[in-house]
Amino acid sequence: MELRLAAESDVPQIARLYDLARASLRDAGVPQWQDGYPNGEDALGDIRAGHGYVLTENGRVAAFACLAFGVEPTYNIIEDGAWLGEGEYGFLHRVAVDPALKGRGAAGIFFSELKRQAKERGIKIIRGDTHRLNLPMQRVMAKNSLELRGVIHVEDGSERLAYECILE
Incomplete structure (x- = not known):
């Protein structure tokens, strides 16, 4: 698998990944993404x-994610707990992986890249979120x-x- 910045020409393949992810979540009883978002x-x-960012395999887009830095407004208020870190952070959103790649570490590659970029920027905090019923993504978060x-x-x-992860 190869990681690269996504291009506008990748959008049709990414939209297909979102459709596959939506169906997979629906089949697992997870209501996340059932309203057409993301697309x-x-x-x-x-x-x-x-x-x-996309992961490609044999020239085909096999996974997509948003890797960003700054402030995610929905993270400003946290309930039933607290953030450990303060200041700018990196975050991963809208991860979609082709079902054919599940279990091969695609999401972990995105997290590794986010951590690498954070370290280059001097950022020590990584954050993410997922639906309470999205057990596979919860496992990915813990594994990373x-x-x-x-x-x-x-x-x-x-x-x-x-x-959240505080980087060393």
């Missing part, structure tokens, strides 16, 4: 902002040294489990 337009926004810190609410008001 190709969201991916295009990430790409244009320089935050969109992110600890459950509490609950946040996304734009539509629904809750997400919030995770």
